[in-house]
Amino acid sequence: MAERLSEEELKYLRRYDVIGDIAVIQIPPELEHRVEDIVFALRKVHPFLKVIARKGFHEGAFRIRDYSIIWGERRLETVHRENGVEIKVDLSRVFFNPRMKGERYRLAQLVKDGERILIPFAGVLPYALVIARYRKVKITAVELNRDAYELGLENVERNRKRLKGEIEFIHGDAFKVLPELPRYDRVISPTPRGVDALALTLSKAERRLHYYDFVHENEVEAFRRRIIEECQKLGRECSVRVKKVSDFKPHVFKVCADVHLS
Ligand SMILES: C[S@@+](CC[C@H](N)C(=O)[O-])C[C@H]1O[C@@H](n2cnc3c(N)ncnc32)[C@H](O)[C@@H]1O
Structure with a gap:
């Protein structure tokens, strides 16, 4: 990862979450031109990932985020494991x-x-x-x-x-x-x-x-x-x-x- 992104750029990668086998990342304008490198880095750090999506803002009463898939399978449904439970989510439909x-x-x-x-x-x-x-x-x-x-x-x-x-x-x-x-x-x-x-x-x-x-x-x-x-x-x-x-x-x-x- 470090071979391809500078220390300064790596800081922006903190703005991502892994939900089940989906990584969701906010890509700031400063890194707009490095999307491919970000995908490469995320897959290297989390080899189990099946989907990488850019996250937009929460919208509407149901607080659903706007996502666009930038790599992998075309889905936003996954099972997330946390605190000893399994949580099925579909990020296109729920918060x-x-x-x-x-x-x-x-x-x-x-x-x-x-x-x-x-x-x-x-x-x-x-x-x-x-x-x-x-x-x-x-x-x-x-x-x-x-x-x-x-x-x-x-x-x-x-x-x-x-x-x-x-x-x-x-x-x-x-x-x-x-x-x-x-x-x-x-x-x-x-x-x-x-x-x-x-x-x-x-x-x-x-x-x-x-x-x-x-x-x-x-x-x-x-x-x-x-x-x-x-x-x-x-x-x-x-x-x-x-x-x-x-x-x-x-x-x-x-x-x-x-x-x-x-
Ligand atoms: C900030 S999210 C929290 C969801 C969940 N507790 C979590 O942490 O993942 C707020 C939730 O409230 C729901 N919601 C919004 N308005 C509501 C209402 N008037 N009555 C019941 N649920 C509502 C949304 O659909 C959303 O799932």
């Missing part, structure tokens, strides 16, 4: 972010056997599968994208023997489904960007809420205060810890607010 692997493991470690957990915006069920893999819990998950819902059901079957916990999966709009549901010990909200589900998800949390959002570095304290105010509106006291999860764009982070309601 999936392999970089949240550490977050999923972190949450699974916080969860105790016996908890009832609600996961709106559940996608193909990566959070639900990883938590149910480690803990004997009852999870209710909600997803609006029918393709993600169907892949999620398939993922539950695929992992059935590995799971200690149970997963109930509801196809529907979280804003319509959640008001009909009871409160849960823990709510995990992998909120789509631009959607405000804070009041909705807080109202369904008995003890804990993990709320993902995108926040400017100067707005973290305001975000924390807003959560405390929302709790007060519900007549509840809470403590909030905001954790940076990843960089999103300059000065803006993806964060997780870990909310403990008393």
Whole structure:
């Protein structure tokens, strides 16, 4: 790899992910002329790859990325292995972010056997599968994208023997489904960007809420205060810890607010 790309250029290769046997890469304008070399380098480092795709941006309510295949088989469907579970995805039809692997493991470690957990915006069920893999819990998950819902059901079957916990999966709009549901010990909200589900998800949390959002570095304290105010509106006291999860764009982070309601 190093024979063909300079140190400076190699830095850009960090902007790629491997999902199953598919590599997805963002190619910046600086490397536009080096696509063939990038394909060569990726195949050398990951000889098992079958597809290499350029990734565009997340679009629409279902947060599906726009991809173009630059090498290999003409497909975006694959099975990704993470945290001891197999997750089938079709990147042309559903959202999936392999970089949240550490977050999923972190949450699974916080969860105790016996908890009832609600996961709106559940996608193909990566959070639900990883938590149910480690803990004997009852999870209710909600997803609006029918393709993600169907892949999620398939993922539950695929992992059935590995799971200690149970997963109930509801196809529907979280804003319509959640008001009909009871409160849960823990709510995990992998909120789509631009959607405000804070009041909705807080109202369904008995003890804990993990709320993902995108926040400017100067707005973290305001975000924390807003959560405390929302709790007060519900007549509840809470403590909030905001954790940076990843960089999103300059000065803006993806964060997780870990909310403990008393
Ligand atoms: C940021 S993605 C997270 C998906 C999944 N939790 C994961 O991490 O792979 C947000 C998900 O919410 C779904 N979604 C968007 N609006 C929704 C709604 N109103 N009700 C339920 N799901 C919704 C999208 O289809 C998408 O799968």
